Amino acid sequence: MSDCIFCRIVRGEIPASTVYEDEEILAFNDINPLRPVHVLVIPKKHITSLSTAGVDDTLVLGRILAKANEIACSQGSADGFRVIINTGRVGQQEVPHLHAHIVGGTDPVGPMLKRI
Numbered sequence: 001m002s003d004c005i006f007c008r009i010v011r012g013e014i015p016a017s018t019v020y021e022d023e024e025i026l027a028f029n030d031i032n033p034l035r036p037v038h039v040l041v042i043p044k045k046h047i048t049s050l051s052t053a054g055v056d057d058t059l060v061l062g063r064i065l066a067k068a069n070e071i072a073c074s075q076g077s078a079d080g081f082r083v084i085i086n087t088g089r090v091g092q093q094e095v096p097h098l099h100a101h102i103v104g105g106t107d108p109v110g111p112m113l114k115r116i
């Protein structure tokens, strides 16, 4: 989508600190990290959210999860991490391009205290 901020990052129109990329997905550091490791992993193809994803998206959704450990380890969170996919209004999703937050790097304290 032309005016989607994460599609613009995929196209290189907005700079991002890329930590992993392949033909299907892109991972980059969150601009406002809440933990020492805070990476966003997105499908390169525009999918608005899990609310709009379908079975056609199975492979790319699986790829995001399958690569999560490798990405977390490469960024210094080898002892575990959380994967958070905020979805829609109730999920308080702010950027309407599906993204998984990979957060870790320290034991959970402060705003990322485990809440579910």
Ligand code: 5GP
Residues within 6 Å of the ligand: 005, 014, 016, 017, 028, 029, 030, 031, 032, 033, 040, 085, 086, 092, 093, 094, 095, 096
């Ligand atoms: P959400 O609340 O939608 O799950 O999370 C959106 C995330 O995107 C936030 O953590 C925010 O800091 C991050 N973000 C928003 N705009 C940009 C940007 O232009 N670049 C990067 N790297 N992260 C962004």
Ligand code: ZN
Residues within 6 Å of the ligand: 001, 004, 005, 006, 007, 008, 045, 046, 047, 096, 097
């Ligand atoms: Zn997009």
